[in-house]
Amino acid sequence: MPYTDTDDVRIYYEVFGRPGDPLVVLISGGGAQLLSWRPELIGLLVAEGLRVVRFDNRDTGLSHRFGGTEDLDGGYGLGDMGDDVVRILDDLGIEAAHVVGHSMGGMMAQMVAIEHPERVRGLGLISTIPGQDPRYVLHERADLGAVSQRHPRELLVAGAGEYARSASSARYPIDVEWMRRAAGEAYDRGYAPEGFARQWSALFRAPERLELLRAVTVPALVLHGRDDDALHWSASVDIAAALQCAELQVHPGMGHLIPDGLWPVLVDGIARTVRHGEELAPSSRPGDGAGR
Numbered sequence: 001m002p003y004t005d006t007d008d009v010r011i012y013y014e015v016f017g018r019p020g021d022p023l024v025v026l027i028s029g030g031g032a033q034l035l036s037w038r039p040e041l042i043g044l045l046v047a048e049g050l051r052v053v054r055f056d057n058r059d060t061g062l063s064h065r066f067g068g069t070e071d072l073d074g075g076y077g078l079g080d081m082g083d084d085v086v087r088i089l090d091d092l093g094i095e096a097a098h099v100v101g102h103s104m105g106g107m108m109a110q111m112v113a114i115e116h117p118e119r120v121r122g123l124g125l126i127s128t129i130p131g132q133d134p135r136y137v138l139h140e141r142a143d144l145g146a147v148s149q150r151h152p153r154e155l156l157v158a159g160a161g162e163y164a165r166s167a168s169s170a171r172y173p174i175d176v177e178w179m180r181r182a183a184g185e186a187y188d189r190g191y192a193p194e195g196f197a198r199q200w201s202a203l204f205r206a207p208e209r210l211e212l213l214r215a216v217t218v219p220a221l222v223l224h225g226r227d228d229d230a231l232h233w234s235a236s237v238d239i240a241a242a243l244q245c246a247e248l249q250v251h252p253g254m255g256h257l258i259p260d261g262l263w264p265v266l267v268d269g270i271a272r273t274v275r276h277g278e279e280l281a282p283s284s285r286p287g288d289g290a291g292r
Contacts, residue, residue, distance in 0.1 A: 001006050003217040004091040006085075011084045012062035013055035015092070021051040022121075022274050023097040025085055028054075029127075030203070031147075031196035033061035033186045034075030036102070038118065038178070041263050048271040053092075057105070058084055059195030061186070065200055072144045075199035078206040082111030086119055096112070096281065098274050100221075102258060103181030103231065104199065107206065114212045114254040122245075122277030123220035124270050127228055127256050129235040131208035132243070138228075139202075149198040153187045164257075171253030173260045213242040219270040220246040225254030248275060 004011045014034065014049060027037040034054040042052050042058050056063035058081060059074060066074030085108065087098055092162040096119050103175035105129025113120045151159075160183035164174040226235035233250050240248035249269065254262060 004087040006087050006090045008163050009058065009084065009087060010064045011055055011058065011087055013053050013088050014089075015051065017046040017051035017054050019051065022051050023053065023089075023094055024094070024124075024270065024274065025088065025097050025099050026052060026054045027085065027099065027101035027108050028057055029101075029103030029105050030103075030199050031060065031193075032057075035182050035186055035189075035190060036218045037063075038260075040260070041267070044263060044267045045270065047268060050274060051095075051270065053088060053245055055084070055088060056190075057081060057108075057199070059192065061190045061200050065192065065195060067194065069148075069150075069192075071162070071194060072148055072197040073201040074195075076198075077202050078107055079111045081116055081202060082108045082115060085109075085112050086116055089119055095119070096121045098122035098124070098270070098277055100126070100270060101128065102126045103128055103256065104203065107203070109208075110209050110213060113216045113218065114209060117216065118216075120218055121217060121281050122218050122273045123216070124273060125222045125236070125239060126258060126266075127219060127224055127231060128239075129231050130210040130213060130239050132206070133204075133208075133235075136232050138232055139230050142197075142200045144197040144200055147200060148194040150191075150193055153184065153191075156187055157183045157192075159183070167257050168259075169253045169255065172251075172255075172259035174257055174259055197215045210238060210242050214244070216242075217244045219273045220250070221273045221281070222246050223249045223251070223266065223269065225256060226250050226252040227254060228256045230256040245276075 039052040106125040164176040164179035222240040224233040240246040
């Protein structure tokens with residue numbers, strides 16, 4: 001299995017595409033496993049000449065656990081979660097990559113760009129926020145005890161289907177059956193709701209990033225749903241204004257999830273951002289982009 005082995009934190013990851021093509025690292029949202037990045041979407045990115053990595057965030061799926069079933073705080077922060085992306089790049093022997101994250105994954109991507117600017121050539125920030133300003137957060141603060149509560153597999157599968165229905169819109173329906181299948185597969189791969197609580201603990205103490213993002217110079221795609229009921233779309237406007245080189249897209253009819261009806265737009269935006277980032281990048285050094 002492809003685990004990082006650079007230190008004692010083991011992150012499970014999968015690689016698609018050809019060595020030597022520009023690398024795009026996809027980061028899932030809170031509590032989500034790498035399954036959130038569907039193979040069909042990855043196939044579209046590979047068809048654009050991109051090499052793609054998806055991985056299980058720490059405390060999800062097959063990656064490192066930072067506590068047991070009763071532990072609701074893993075003692076790490078958002079920056080530590082961003083460091084897991086660097087672990088993957090180090091394990092692959094990649095100097096720098098393009099980092100794309102959804103929701104919490106977008107917050108992790110911000111931290112990588114802020115704390116490891118030399119490792120980032122481009123950004124994709126989807127349905128995410130730059131800090132804890134109450135203008136951005138449309139949901140109540142998570143109850144860690146409730147988040148960590150364990151449920152039967154069949155209840156989680158049914159709940160995923162209901163969530164997909166509620167998140168759908170006439171313009172952008174969500175694939176209910178895929179959501180149900182993915183929930184079942186995620187349960188079987190590594191069900192650990194307490195890990196989601198530990199991720200929330202990291203988010204609660206995450207630094208404010210809006211001012212820090214003003215120093216980020218790489219090209220970025222900032223994409224948000226106008227009908228996101230979890231994180232307000234105004235956050236994307238503020239992020240794009242702070243970044244030095246950003247393309248902003250706000251899509252009416254899109255909620256918090258990424259609907260497959262927007263995949264062509266997303267893939268086109270990521271590919272365009274990657275091309276721009278590669279044009280601006282320093283000349284590749286031996287081994288850069290190839291890895292293993």
